[in-house]
Amino acid sequence: MNNPFFQRASEKQKETREQETANQPWIEKWRPTKLDDIVGHEETLNQMRGMIETGSMPNLLLSGPPGCGKTTSVHVLARTLLGDRYKDAVLELNASDERGIDVVRNKIKMFAQKKVTLPAGRCKIIILDEADAMTKGAQQAMRRTMEIYSATTRFALACNLSDKIIEPIQSRCAIVRFSRLSDKQVLERLVYVCEQEKVPHDARGLEAIVFCAEGDMRNALNSLQACHSGFQMVNQENVFRVCDTPHPEVIGAILQHCLNGELDDACDRLLKLRKSGYSPQDLIKTIFQVCKRFDDKEMSEYVKLEFLKIIGFFHVRISEGCASDVQLCGMVARLCGCSLEAKSGKSWSTPQKTLMEIRKEGGSIGVSGSEFQ
Numbered sequence: 317m318n319n320p321f322f323q324r325a326s327e328k329q330k331e332t333r334e335q336e337t338a339n340q341p342w343i344e345k346w347r348p349t350k351l352d353d354i355v356g357h358e359e360t361l362n363q364m365r366g367m368i369e370t371g372s373m374p375n376l377l378l379s380g381p382p383g384c385g386k387t388t389s390v391h392v393l394a395r396t397l398l399g400d401r402y403k404d405a406v407l408e409l410n411a412s413d414e415r416g417i418d419v420v421r422n423k424i425k426m427f428a429q430k431k432v433t434l435p436a437g438r439c440k441i442i443i444l445d446e447a448d449a450m451t452k453g454a455q456q457a458m459r460r461t462m463e464i465y466s467a468t469t470r471f472a473l474a475c476n477l478s479d480k481i482i483e484p485i486q487s488r489c490a491i492v493r494f495s496r497l498s499d500k501q502v503l504e505r506l507v508y509v510c511e512q513e514k515v516p517h518d519a520r521g522l523e524a525i526v527f528c529a530e531g532d533m534r535n536a537l538n539s540l541q542a543c544h545s546g547f548q549m550v551n552q553e554n555v556f557r558v559c560d561t562p563h564p565e566v567i568g569a570i571l572q573h574c575l576n577g578e579l580d581d582a583c584d585r586l587l588k589l590r591k592s593g594y595s596p597q598d599l600i601k602t603i604f605q606v607c608k609r610f611d612d613k614e615m616s617e618y619v620k621l622e623f624l625k626i627i628g629f630f631h632v633r634i635s636e637g638c639a640s641d642v643q644l645c646g647m648v649a650r651l652c653g654c655s656l657e658a659k660s661g662k663s664w665s666t667p668q669k670t671l672m673e674i675r676k677e678g679g680s681i682g683v684s685g686s687e688f689q
Contacts, residue, residue, distance in 0.1 A: 342541045343534050346509055351392055354385055355533065356501045360492055364393050371437045373397060375462060375471045377447075377486060379478035380494025383532030386474040387445055389494075394441045394472075398434065405432045408443040420457040428465035440469045447473035448480035455482045462488055496531030505533060506540055510550070515540070517550035524555035527564060527605070562594050567606040571623070574651035575615060577659075582648045587641060596639040600631050600647070619658050626650045 348354045351361050351368075367373045373393065378386040398405050407427045409419065424442060432440055444450070450458075462471055462485070471489070475481060478491060506522050509515070521543070529536035539559055540550065547554040556563050566585065573582035589599060604627050610620060630647040 341538070342509060342513070343537045346512075346537065347388055348392060349395065351389075351396070354389060354392065355505050356497050357385060357389070357494055360389070360494065363492065364389065367393065368396050371397070373439065373441070373470050375489040376473065377478060377481060377489035377491045378472065378474045378494060379476070379491060381476060381496050381531065383529075383534035383536075384494045384497055385533065386494050387443070390441075390443055390472040390474065394443070397438060398441070401432065401434055401438075405434055405438075405440045406443065407440070408445065410445045416451060417454045417457050420454050420461060424458065425461055428461060428469045439467075442469060442471050444471065444473045446475065448475035448477050452482065455485055459484045459488070497533055498531070499526045502526050502529055502531065502533060502536050506536060509537065509540065513544070515544050515550055516548065518552075520552040521550040521555050524552045525550070525559075528555065528559040528561050530605070560598075562589055562599055562602045564602065564606050567599075567602050568610070570648070571603070571607055571610060571651070572614070574623075574648060575619070575655050577652050577656045579649055579652045582652065583645050586644055586648060590641060590644070596634045596641075596644055599644065600627060600634055603627055604631065616658070619655060622654045622658070623651055626654060 351364060354361060376390065378390060380386055394406050395402050407423070409423065427440070427442060430440070434440070458471075459482070462469075473481065473485070473489065478486065478493075503522060503526050506525060510517050510522070525536050525539050525543075528539060539555065543550045543554050543558045546558060566589065570582050570585045573579075573585065586599070590596075604624065607615075607620065607623050607627060612620075615623070626647060630643055630650075633643055
């Protein structure tokens, strides 16, 4: 006979587990647990499948932009290789928080010395996320630890920039490079999550999330969950509220004014966005993205290339600290000038006269061939 007390207890535990799952961030809830579920990076995943087939894993250095699947891939690889012993045989550290030499001497070294019963040919795995934030001293100390415990322990280092890792560690690791996910790959995953979570959405809303994410899957899923939680409907207007990004249609209108040589209208619209709270960095980043995707029928390839060059030049200025409205208006003026020059048939970035012609006319030889030098 079943005891009603134990039945109620098991029902409560089940309800608690369901509630925890419902409140879980979607980036954790929908994190892949198999290599086949990971989006993109086919060549990299094939390498990892080869490691699983042979049962041997070298020290790994995973390099790539944020949100492209580095940490997820190495966790899936560790789970597949170690199976039930995953919890005992894997140490995960976030190097951005714990990055001093003491961590290497204490936590990492102690774990490497720890004895764990594993299947034949398997090793303990130490996963260091954001390893490029480790100090040089800690990296030097870890180099020796990697050598001493190479028979029982493997290291997997995930970083955004591999050049921040010292050369001796790079030479001890197999470097696996990840690239940004394509818009199509991010969109397919968003559609899948929307279907599973029954999220009301429209196509333009998902496109807006993809636009803001720039190939970062973590960013895309966080934006989707935030939009669903805050507004219950994922559409373009709600997405740009959540992501706090200037609306691409407004930025597109500014670029259209620049193409038409309408300096005052372009500056007015840009300054209105500044007054609404957007920083120069946000604005110029979105201007670059919109210009890159601008319709080829309205903007010729030559003009687009010149526009991107001008925007990049002012992006450097703003990133160096000259983040003022004067810089933004100066950029708009340059864009208008470039468009007018192109319409008149003149080249914007090359001199109208050759150096020999200037010498013959008795002009100065120090004439720059670029508008920006």
